[in-house]
Amino acid sequence: MKLALVHDWLNQVGGAEDVLATLVDMYPQSPVYTSIYAPDIMPDFYHKWDIRTLWIDKLPGIHDHHQPYLPMYPPAWGGLKLDGYDVILSNKSGFCHGLQFDTQQSVHVCYCLAPTRYVWQLDAYIAREGLGKPAEMVLRPLVNWLKQWDYNAAQRVTHFIAISTEIQERIQTYYDRDSEIIFPPVETERFQPVAPEEVEDYFLIVSRLIPYKRIDLAVQAATRLNLPLKIGGKGRDMERLKAMAGPTVEFLGFVPDDELPSLMAKAKAFLFPGLEDFGITPVQAEAAGRPVIAYGGGGALDTVIPGVTGEHFADMTVDSLVEVMSQFDATRYDPQKIRQHALKFDVRIFEAQIKAFVEQASAAHQTGESFIWKDPIS
Secondary structure (H helix, E strand, C coil): CCEEEECCCECCHHHHHHHHHHHHHHCCCEEECCCEEECCCCHHHHHHHEEEEEEHCCCCCCCCCCCHHHHHHHHHCCCCCECCCCCCEEEEEECCCCCEEEECCCCCEEEEEECCHHHHHHHHHHHHHHHCCHHHHHHHHHHHHHHHHEEEEEHHHEEEEEECCCHHHHHHHHCCCCCCEEEECCHHHHHCCCCCHHHHCCEEEECCCHHHHHHHHHHHHHHCCCCEEEECCCCCCCHHHHHHCCCEEEECCCCCCHHHHHHHHHHCCEEEEECCCCCCCHHHHCCCCEEEEEECCCCCCHCCCCCCEEEEECCHHHHHHHHHHHCCHHHCCCHHHHHHHHHHHHHHHHHHHHHHHHHHHHHHHHHHHCCCCCCCCC
């Protein structure tokens, strides 16, 4: 089976790139088609990949600041025609699903991280990315056209896979398409529970410190309750958060990968106050046997089970989080049950499900039969 991988852009490292790295490990002989690639920014192991870029990769300054060029992405991706592949597997949050292909020859499976945010949720995207007025003034008049383009592109996709229940609902709402859910891969083996006497008395957050993550809710709640909170991570919101933090809030800065498992395992509980499409860090904490307090929306509805692996707070307000934290008793939760729940998101589960989906979709296409996915895990 000849397969091509497709990814929106390669000038930043985040959850989307973690998924891509797993897909490359699964299909090491497959080329990676992407709009732009900044080799000086991305990890060194990317240099070994067969990465093929679009014409916009040569536009001035696009590697450092690609947001001003966002209106260029639809024509760039729409101009890409992939021939000679049995399966095209796209890892999409932007416009890469809009590529062209021979529908008789190929199957296009889209692993949808999110329907394009700055098209369907423009105000939230502007706030999330901290875009300035010039970018906003360019985007707003284009939104109606972009919605039509994005919707039409989604109709060309053969099969959609969603990363969470939240994204499955958005795919249905915005694209009028059905999808299956395969959760993103989490390296759960890195995280293990510690003995009960090793658990310490602190809440924990590990995150990029940017406004939409809503770390401010946790900082204010911990300060009001005089509870210890450790915050790992860096970002443009650091100084604002420090200004509102009381003496019980500690900012750790960047947390090295080798220190993260212990930090997770010894925490009283992990806090996840923002609204995310999925959210890998809560699953990492659960793999370490620790309960999670999360805002009750987005991916946390799939990853955090109230009363079993943690709790939800109902409203994205300080008062709502304070109510849950003030009554929280970490001893009520069984670390082994928490970890067992986390294992359903393990990278090996993801690999088995993606492999089965791709093979079954390709086989159905070749025989002309209707495709009904048979999950090898369930």
